[in-house]
Amino acid sequence: QQPVQSPQAVILREGEDAVINCSSSKALYSVHWYRQKHGEAPVFLMILLKGGEQKGHEKISASFNEKKQQSSLYLTASQLSYSGTYFCGTRDNAGNNRKLIWGLGTSLAVNP
Amino acid sequence: NAGVTQTPKFQVLKTGQSMTLQCAQDMNHNSMYWYRQDPGMGLRLIYYSASEGTTDKGEVPNGYNVSRLNKREFSLRLESAAPSQTSVYFCASSEVGGGTYNEQFFGPGTRLTVL
Numbered sequence: 233q234q235p236v237q238s239p240q241a242v243i244l245r246e247g248e249d250a251v252i253n254c255s256s257s258k259a260l261y262s263v264h265w266y267r268q269k270h271g272e273a274p275v276f277l278m279i280l281l282k283g284g285e286q287k288g289h290e291k292i293s294a295s296f297n298e299k300k301q302q303s304s305l306y307l308t309a310s311q312l313s314y315s316g317t318y319f320c321g322t323r324d325n326a327g328n329n330r331k332l333i334w335g336l337g338t339s340l341a342v343n344p
Numbered sequence: 345n346a347g348v349t350q351t352p353k354f355q356v357l358k359t360g361q362s363m364t365l366q367c368a369q370d371m372n373h374n375s376m377y378w379y380r381q382d383p384g385m386g387l388r389l390i391y392y393s394a395s396e397g398t399t400d401k402g403e404v405p406n407g408y409n410v411s412r413l414n415k416r417e418f419s420l421r422l423e424s425a426a427p428s429q430t431s432v433y434f435c436a437s438s439e440v441g442g443g444t445y446n447e448q449f450f451g452p453g454t455r456l457t458v459l
Binding site for chain 2: 234264272273274275276279287319321331332334335336337
């Protein structure tokens with residue numbers, strides 16, 4: 233089942249904060265976050281695992297609520313370079329170890 | 345390290361023509377993937393290869409075939425291109441299973457137009 237991302241789009245001024253959510257109807261084992269700038273390939277940001285383990289960038293924070301089957305990405309003190317589309321990819325407990333199911337993305341625009 | 349490379353970067357085909365998209369990685373990764381990305385549709389998995397010699401279907405395999413030539417290379421073939429296959433195609437690789445601890449590294453993409 234494809235995860236649902238919200239909001240679909242966000243417009244910020246530089247320095248403002250944003251939260252992007254990723255929700256699934258199935259129990260999740262892990263959540264991946266990627267950012268894609270226009271015309272470029274997706275780039276890894278963070279992995280959150282069931283049980284609390286995380287792997288990712290120091291300047292980006294995220295949470296994973298296993299009970300709610302939801303993950304949130306926190307972008308604080310946004311910079312112009314944060315602009316792009318953010319995707320979450322999920323693996324559920326019963327899913328194949330090698331496949332992620334991707335959300336449709338959240339478009340983030342940071343203006344001066 | 346070049347990471348993940350894809351050729352060609354752009355391609356225009358006529359309906360019914362065939363072509364092969366090439367992908368190679370120099371990170372000694374076991375798993376490789378082919379995705380297509382259409383506006384508003386996110387990333388959809390076409391095929392993946394967990395290791396050399398194995399391939400499996402993803403969400404949208406119809407109209408495509410793949411070959412895991414060796415550990416480095418994973419090609420995607422369109423036997424008879426259709427306008428519905430107009431898309432951006434991304435190849436990706438990960439160390440083991442990209443669904444757990446290991447991130448996927450993406451190539452720059454191939455922009456394919458089928459007329």
